[in-house]
Amino acid sequence: MLPTPYIKCDYETVYEPCEDSFLVLDCLEQEQSFLQTRFKHQLAIVCELGPGSGIVTTFLMQNDIPNNEGSVYLALDISPWALEATQNTQKRNGCQNRYLSVIQSDLSKCLRRNSTDLLVFNPPYVPAEQVPERPSHEDDKGQWLDLALLGGEDGMVVTQEVLNQLDTILSQEGVAYILFCARNKPEQVAEKMKQQGWSVDLIINRKAGWEVLSIYRFTRS
Numbered sequence: 109m110l111p112t113p114y115i116k117c118d119y120e121t122v123y124e125p126c127e128d129s130f131l132v133l134d135c136l137e138q139e140q141s142f143l144q145t146r147f148k149h150q151l152a153i154v155c156e157l158g159p160g161s162g163i164v165t166t167f168l169m170q171n172d173i174p175n176n177e178g179s180v181y182l183a184l185d186i187s188p189w190a191l192e193a194t195q196n197t198q199k200r201n202g203c204q205n206r207y208l209s210v211i212q213s214d215l216s217k218c219l220r221r222n223s224t225d226l227l228v229f230n231p232p233y234v235p236a237e238q239v240p241e242r243p244s245h246e247d248d249k250g251q252w253l254d255l256a257l258l259g260g261e262d263g264m265v266v267t268q269e270v271l272n273q274l275d276t277i278l279s280q281e282g283v284a285y286i287l288f289c290a291r292n293k294p295e296q297v298a299e300k301m302k303q304q305g306w307s308v309d310l311i312i313n314r315k316a317g318w319e320v321l322s323i324y325r326f327t328r329s
């Protein structure tokens with residue numbers, strides 16, 4: 109079993125790792141050999157959208173996922189608090205020797221086209237009337253936290269934006285892992301993506317309280 113990063117953050121501003129975060133870690137552990145084989149002898153560009161506390165990105169760095177060829181890790185979050193937390197988590201877990209860039213970005217806007225080999229996203233997936241506006245001040249703490257949770261109609265507004273951009277985000281061999289809750293209607297989403305030419309595989313799912321969470325893997329067919 110791979111080690112889990114030690115996390116200490118201010119949970120008034122940053123999403124506290126919970127069942128969904130741990131499902132992502134279990135998914136990546138399960139996929140480790142698939143990823144090692146896929147990116148053998150290749151310096152990979154790894155990007156996490158919405159790192160929050162930095163638990164997932166640090167787990168990837170700590171455990172040399174996808175490989176030990178000196179991957180470049182990018183952690184992109186809209187929240188300045190999440191970026192600070194991610195850097196702290198990197199240090200706290202002794203991963204300063206890994207190349208990590210934390211960047212304030214609205215989803216993938218700052219990424220170079222078709223350059224990401226491994227994309228991981230645990231999105232704001234809770235259905236809500238709308239996706240909250242981006243707070244105008246860093247100190248509007250609770251509002252940054254709302255952005256971590258609320259995903260608009262069907263909880264899918266933010267995730268759908270990423271799915272729409274997937275073709276321009278991923279490299280030719282690129283792989284994306286995206287988390288859904290049942291209210292996101294993931295089977296329908298998977299079907300639609302298949303119709304658009306993607307290979308979509310359910311990697312892991314789990315009941316978490318009253319939610320059922322699942323993570324799908326997207327690759328080019």
Ligand SMILES: C[S@@+](CC[C@H](N)C(=O)[O-])C[C@H]1O[C@@H](n2cnc3c(N)ncnc32)[C@H](O)[C@@H]1O
Pocket residue numbers: 123124125126128129132157158159160161162163164184185186187190213214215230231232233252255256257266
């Ligand atoms: C559910 S939390 C996941 C946090 C962490 N990855 C984990 O698994 O514990 C969602 C994260 O996405 C970020 N986020 C929300 N909307 C975003 C956007 N438009 N662009 C970038 N990041 C965003 C939030 O700030 C938050 O850190």
